[in-house]
Amino acid sequence: MRYSLSDRVFRRAMNRRDFLWLMSASGVAASATLAGCAVDPVTGKQTFVLMSEEQEVALDQQQAPYQFSNDYGELQDTQVNGYVSDLGHELARLSHRPQMPYTFRGVNSTAINAYAFPGGTIAVTRGILVEMDNEAELAALLGHEIGHVNARHQAEQAAKTKVAELAMAGANAYVRQSEHSDYAGLFEALGSAAKGALLAHYSRDDEREADELGMTYMTRAGQNPNGMAGLMNILRQSSRRKPGMLDLMFATHPMSDERYQTAKSRARQRYGSMRTAPDNRERYMDKTARLRRIKGAIEAIQRAEADMNQSNLRTAEGHLKQALRIAPRDYTALVMMAKCQLAQEKPRAAQRYAERAKRIYPSEAQGHHTGGLAKLMQRQFDGAYQDFSQYDAMLPGNPNTTFLKGVSLEGMQNVPGAAQEYYSFLQSNSQGWQAQHAYQRLASWGYVR
Numbered sequence: 001m002r003y004s005l006s007d008r009v010f011r012r013a014m015n016r017r018d019f020l021w022l023m024s025a026s027g028v029a030a031s032a033t034l035a036g037c038a039v040d041p042v043t044g045k046q047t048f049v050l051m052s053e054e055q056e057v058a059l060d061q062q063q064a065p066y067q068f069s070n071d072y073g074e075l076q077d078t079q080v081n082g083y084v085s086d087l088g089h090e091l092a093r094l095s096h097r098p099q100m101p102y103t104f105r106g107v108n109s110t111a112i113n114a115y116a117f118p119g120g121t122i123a124v125t126r127g128i129l130v131e132m133d134n135e136a137e138l139a140a141l142l143g144h145e146i147g148h149v150n151a152r153h154q155a156e157q158a159a160k161t162k163v164a165e166l167a168m169a170g171a172n173a174y175v176r177q178s179e180h181s182d183y184a185g186l187f188e189a190l191g192s193a194a195k196g197a198l199l200a201h202y203s204r205d206d207e208r209e210a211d212e213l214g215m216t217y218m219t220r221a222g223q224n225p226n227g228m229a230g231l232m233n234i235l236r237q238s239s240r241r242k243p244g245m246l247d248l249m250f251a252t253h254p255m256s257d258e259r260y261q262t263a264k265s266r267a268r269q270r271y272g273s274m275r276t277a278p279d280n281r282e283r284y285m286d287k288t289a290r291l292r293r294i295k296g297a298i299e300a301i302q303r304a305e306a307d308m309n310q311s312n313l314r315t316a317e318g319h320l321k322q323a324l325r326i327a328p329r330d331y332t333a334l335v336m337m338a339k340c341q342l343a344q345e346k347p348r349a350a351q352r353y354a355e356r357a358k359r360i361y362p363s364e365a366q367g368h369h370t371g372g373l374a375k376l377m378q379r380q381f382d383g384a385y386q387d388f389s390q391y392d393a394m395l396p397g398n399p400n401t402t403f404l405k406g407v408s409l410e411g412m413q414n415v416p417g418a419a420q421e422y423y424s425f426l427q428s429n430s431q432g433w434q435a436q437h438a439y440q441r442l443a444s445w446g447y448v449r
């Protein structure tokens with residue numbers, strides 16, 4: 001989604017009409033609808049969906065990297081990742097769409113959540129991994145997510161919204177700042193998508209269907225069907241014990257006592273003979289032992305996140321310090337601490353945490369982004385530009401990064417470079433203070449008449 005700009009365009013200063021046309025053209029091009037009929041792989045009936053399988057996979061591959069980064073990257077614990085992946089693939093092979101390019105992984109987020117993208121990219125958070133007790137529950141969780149992919153819930157949803165809106169959500173979620181005209185507005189752009197902006201929000205009927213499919217797949221794999229009821233129970237209890245931590249899970253997967261009751265009676269009635277199957281608790285405990293050892297840190301990060309959302313920055317800082325005492329090399333805690341410092345306008349401290357985060361997980365994008373912001377606030381424009389460029393290489397197509405690269409280049413007095421970034425930015429964003437800033441600069445430098 002990046003637009004490179006030829007010198008020719010810049011040598012000829014644009015007039016305002018060209019400029020407006022460019023901005024509107026970029027908005028219209030993406031909104032073509034992609035309709036068609038397809039066979040529902042679960043029911044075998046013809047249904048009206050807006051996406052082909054290829055489009056599902058393409059949307060998945062476009063959006064999933066943003067969500068992973070929003071969740072502080074995939075787990076670096078290869079043992080947990082391998083375990084989640086093996087179990088996921090085993091279930092997916094037994095599903096209605098075994099041909100989909102499934103991937104399974106844990107992600108560093110401490111929120112209690114799991115999600116699927118429409119092409120079969122599935123992730124579970126650390127927050128939920130440390131809550132579960134046995135493999136049957138994990139199989140239920142993965143089976144449920146595989147169920148959403150198999151019933152094509154996202155594709156069906158696209159019939160209600162628009163493919164273009166889904167496709168654009170990735171980029172636009174990053175640019176929902178307020179009307180601040182100074183760097184203060186940048187705090188709201190701390191490099192993360194608006195919570196859950198990329199994730200599907202399912203209906204209760206979708207959830208019922210995914211539960212049912214999940215139980216089908218897990219029992220086909222020989223897992224104990226009680227795992228589904230166990231999972232529902234964990235979620236019910238966590239919502240009481242840790243209000244706030246499940247917001248996203250409830251928003252994206254509506255929860256109810258009804259689902260727990262259904263899981264319980266379904267296990268008894270339909271899968272009665274399977275209820276003596278092992279729940280593989282020991283294997284689950286063994287494989288997730290390293291995560292469990294830092295459960296205290298994970299819970300401190302959960303409390304910090306709740307406080308950050310309420311702008312209780314000092315309290316959040318205390319929780320993050322506690323998390324870092326338990327797990328000094330925790331990437332999530334370090335990046336959140338950097339953000340917490342930035343929000344308190346302490347860029348030097350923020351930079352220290354961001355640099356540590358970058359060293360620990362160099363291939364994850366958020367460390368670079370927070371590092372760039374910390375440097376920008378200290379007017380270290382060269383270093384900021386390098387960080388934002390790194391971020392851009394890892395997660396291309398984020399207009400917010402384009403804008404920040406423009407600001408850095410402007411600070412470096414590189415007018416042609418800054419103009420190019422601002423111009424790119426304006427092609428996908430015409431509103432807000434960033435667009436105003438970019439437009440004013442282009443005008444004052446003579447690029448717009």
Ligand SMILES: [Zn+2]
Binds near residue numbers: 202206210252253254
């Ligand atoms: Zn769900």
